[in-house]
Amino acid sequence: MQNVSALLTERRGEYLEQLFTLLRQPSISTQNVGMEACAEWIVRFMQSCGLDARLMPSDGYPMIYGERIRDPDAFTVLIYGHYDVQPPDPLDAWVSPPFEPTVRDGRIYARGAGDNKGQLMAQLLAIKTYLDAFGELPVNVKVLLEGEEETGSPHLDGFVSRHRDLLRTDLVYTSDGPMHDSGAPIVLLGVRGMLYVELTARGAAWDNHSGNKGNIVPNPAWTLVHLLGTMKGADGHILIEGFYDDVxxxxxxxxxxxxxxxxxxxxxxxxxxxxxxxxxxxxxxxxLSLEPTLNICGFHSGYGGEGSKTIIPATATVKMDMRLVADQDPDDIYRKFCDHVRRHAPDVEVRHLGAMRPSRTPADLDVVRVVTEAVRTAYGMEPVLQPSLGGSLPDAVWTKTLGVPSIIVPYANFDEANHSPNENIGIDNFLGGIRCTCHVLHALGRFAGTVG
Amino acid sequence: MQNVSALLTERRGEYLEQLFTLLRQPSISTQNVGMEACAEWIVRFMQSCGLDARLMPSDGYPMIYGERIRDPDAFTVLIYGHYDVQPPDPLDAWVSPPFEPTVRDGRIYARGAGDNKGQLMAQLLAIKTYLDAFGELPVNVKVLLEGEEETGSPHLDGFVSRHRDLLRTDLVYTSDGPMHDSGAPIVLLGVRGMLYVELTARGAAWDNHSGNKGNIVPNPAWTLVHLLGTMKGADGHILIEGFYDDVxxxxxxxxxxxxxxxxxxxxxxxxxxxxxxxxxxxxxxxxLSLEPTLNICGFHSGYGGEGSKTIIPATATVKMDMRLVADQDPDDIYRKFCDHVRRHAPDVEVRHLGAMRPSRTPADLDVVRVVTEAVRTAYGMEPVLQPSLGGSLPDAVWTKTLGVPSIIVPYANFDEANHSPNENIGIDNFLGGIRCTCHVLHALGRFAGTVG
Known part of the structure; x- marks a missing residue:
């Protein structure tokens, strides 16, 4: 691996300039700004890195796919990333323009610097560097970059389902998000899923006077209070029948x-x-990460201003999210939730506002041990090995739809300010990411019998 | 009583003109518009009606007090009313200006026409008419008119407490509000009281991400849901200890x-x-009228906009009113409510936002029978005799503070539009009110031994 280090030192300026070129190209998926041009630039760049790359149509923005297959039967890793970025607003809050990458105090400031262009470029440049250092990659490598991560990856799962053969792999490897705030790398093995619902109860057709009609008109706020009381005990235990079955x-x-x-x-x-x-x-x-939740995100009914208003509200609405853990299935939990509502308050309406499946890659897999060792070696620090995140990402596309292990190793600094003004990535984080990917590819070679 | 009828026919124009003069004088208590001038005009008018009248200071706008005592030991009736009116907004919605009384289709349109100037003038003009018809009143009459009814009568009870001797009476008689929508008169014997509270639960100092912190940060919406569940069963039964004791x-x-x-x-x-x-x-x-309530007027916590937002709210607030019935005491119920909160959710804050005591005058009193008969005779219709209103009025000032029966007989038409644009009173309702008061005074004479 000394060759890799030497090349990284030698090419520091060149690699930074290539990242800057990508950062200058806006690719704001929610606003349809610059998406095609960005994708086309990346395809060309991937080809220059030694990958067989092309655009592939999806039901939304095109997917970018690239591969380098040394032996169809050898170990394969699929690298996932995304080329779209968040809108840069509010522009006033940026110290330097969001699409004019600027270096200050060892950091590169630009929209997408951390999320995810700096990290996907680290992966692509690692492929190029490894090839130049060793002449060939130690494993088959596939790369899939989507343009809709910032809008919730609505077409990723469908695309992956339709291209199972093309995307067949032994491992999915993702670099997104920030490292630990201590500066240590993180090896993340799963995420909680999510189910978001809205409950609406209705009483009379309009608010009534609580004196003139009190005790006569049903109160939908009470309806939801009593319904919610049947869903979770004061001790926090969730009472929806079968809710914990698949935990x-x-x-x-x-x-x-x-x-x-x-x-x-x-x-x-x-x-x-x-x-x-x-x-x-x-x-x-x-x-936080291995137990599910049943959370009230909002409860709104009747008067909420200053002082008193004496009404029986006409409606009450509750928004709830459930964080789900492996192997709970959001569709199954939604059915159980609706059954519960039907049994306890049949007139209450339920709306489905979103879902994401949980994922978990077993911590005791060989591939997890190998990747963790590679990360430890690359950074010279003990990685934080996390079985699951509290939050939700579309990671089950890999563990469920493809049915393979998935490991997430973030390369950006903890304070990358992703989604915020002055997004940035440390130059050391960018270069460290290239080095880390090289180490991971190298270590995976033992599964292909090419190294170790 | 033929003399009364004759006088009413003869003086129709004169009496209407006197009402118009009062209606032209704004007296908006919340805006401190015209209050003193209005009170002074009424004092002079009461003197012209044969009453010994004067302004008396209170802790707010002055009280107007008048009396005509034929024999200190004889039966006394205290007539209550109020000279303040609601603001006239929105002005655009008035067909004719609110302080320029205008007759259309047999109705007088002006702010205060029904609430309460038309009704208090009916009472004062009845005194004048009765005196002119019979030479003397059949009972002692006291009149108390306040200027703060539209702002919740904050100083009435204190004033009455301080002037118990002056206000000593055998009956309080009030004309306020609308008649039954069938056109029949109403004889109302009580009201429900009220207690208004606000509950606030706090979790973390700010909203937290429901994924990144879900299961870690307590959710104040759940705290209130569980607390409320201990206060009232799904069957509507109120579970606060001792709540029903004094019903x-x-x-x-x-x-x-x-x-x-x-x-x-x-x-x-x-x-x-x-x-x-x-x-x-x-x-x-x-x-509606003889049972108490525990009502949620508002429940607000977290996100209430379109779609989904994944947060654990930092606070949750519930506004509740309890309609209380005789002989529940709002102070006692407030103590029991706070005790309940302390036992079940000691960190939840309780704010007291207002209270009013319930009142009920027993339906089987002689004085109720006599007044009801007088009302029946005056209108030639069977009155609607109601033990209690669902709503709340400061009627317990009479039944509790003074400890005497109180009877409310509204004179305004059902669609008087009080508190709204185009407030009005039917000319027949105004004149009918004068006649009704004369009949009531006359009938009460039997308790003084002067008539019947």
Missing amino acids: RRPTEAEVELLKALPYDRDRVARQIGYPTLDLDGPTYYRK | RRPTEAEVELLKALPYDRDRVARQIGYPTLDLDGPTYYRK
Whole structure:
């Protein structure tokens, strides 16, 4: 791997300039700005990196696909990323223009610097660097870059389903998001899924006077209060029948990982604005990432202004999200949720506002051990190995639709300000990402019998 | 009483002109417009009616007090009314200017026409008419007119407490509000009281991401849902300890009255916008006026806009009113409510936003029978005799603070549009009110031994 290091030192300026070129090209999916031009530039760039690359139509913006196959039967890794970025608003808040990459204090400031152009370029440049250092890649490599991650990846799963053969792989490897705030790398093995619903209860056709009609007109706020009371106990236990049926018991390996995760209670308490937080580290991470939730995001009914208004509200609405863990299925949970509502409050309407499947790649797989070792070597630091994220990403496309392990290793700095003004990536994070991908590819070579 | 009728016919134009003069004088308590001038005009007018009248200071706008005592030991009736009016906004919606009384189709249009200037003038002109017809009043008469009814009568109870001797009486008689929509007069014997509270639950100091922090940060919306669930069962029964302790059992006379009240289920269902209303008349009136409520006026927490937002809200607020019935005491109920919150959710804050005591004058009193007969005679129609209103008025000032029976007989037409643009009173309603007061005074004479 000394060759890799030498090449990275030698080509530092060249690689940065190539990233700057990509960052100058806007590709705002929600606003349909610059998408085609950006995708075409990347295809050409991938070809220059030694990949057989092309645009592929999807039901939305085109997918970019590239591959380099040394032996169809050898170990294959699929690298996933996205070329679209968030809108740059508010423009006033940027110190330098969002599509004019600018270096300040060792960081590259531009929309997409961290999310995800800096990270996908690290992966593509790693392929080029590895090829130039070793003459060939140690495994088959496929790359899939989509243009709709920032709008919720609406067509990714369908595309992957239709192209199972093309995308056949042994592992999916993603670099997105920030590293740990201690500066340590993260190896992330899954995410919680999500189900978002809205409940609406109706009483009379309009608000009524609470004195003149009190006790006569049903109150939809009470209807939802009583319905919600049947869904979750005051102890936090979720009472929807069958809700926990498919919750996967954490493995011993996962339980061990939770114990090793860095945790500073006071720091977490400050971050969430809840000083009396009273959880130890393993409990915190277990509840956060391996247990499902039933959360009220909003409850709105009747008068909410200053002082008093004496009404019986005509309607009440509750928005809820459920964070789901492997192997809960959002469609199944939605059916159980609707059944519960039908049994307890049949007149309450349920709307489905979104869903995402949970994912979890077992921590005790060989491939996880190998990737983790490679990351440790690349950074010279112990990685934070996390069985699951509390939040939700479309990671189940890989673990469920393709049915393969998926590992996420973020390359951006913790304060990359993704989705915000002055988004940035540290130059060291960008170069470190190239190095890390090289180490991961190299280590995976042992599954293809090419290295190790 | 033929003399009274003759005088009313003779003085029709004169009496209307006197009402118009009062209606031209704005007296908007919330805006402090014209209050003093209005009060002074009324004092002079009361003197011209044969009353010993004066302004008396209160902690707010002055009270107007007048009396005509024929014998300190004789039966006394205290007539209550108010000289303040609602603001006239929105001005655009008035057909004729609010302070320029205008007759159209037999109605007088002006702010205060029905609420309460037309009705208090009917009472004052009845005193004048009776005096001119009979030479003396049959009972002692006291008149108390306040200038703060439209702002919730904040100083009435204190004033009455401080002037118990001056205001000593055997009956309080009020004309305010509308007659029955069938055109029949109403004899109203009480009101429900009210207690208004606001509950606030707090979780973290700010909204947190429901994925990144879900299961870690407590959700105040859930706190209130679970707390509310301990306060009222899904069957509507209120579970706050001791809540029903002081609820007065309806007397047989009251139960009989409920059966006689006019009730058209379909019509009520249309009025409240609830087509599936399924109550018979006596049940409707019992629940509406003789049973207490625990009502959610508003529940607000977290996101209420379109679509989904994935947060754990930082706060949740519920506004509730309780309609109380005799002999529940709002202070006592507030203590019980706070005790309940302390037991079940000690961190939830309770704010007291207002209270009014319930009142009920027993239906089987002689004085109720006599007034009802007088009203029947005056209108030539069977009065609607109602043990209690569903709504709340400061009627307990009389039944509790003074400890005397109180009877409310509204004179305005059902569609008086009080508090709305184009407020009005029918000329017949105004003149009918004068006649009715004369009949009531005359009938009460039997308690003073002067008539009957």
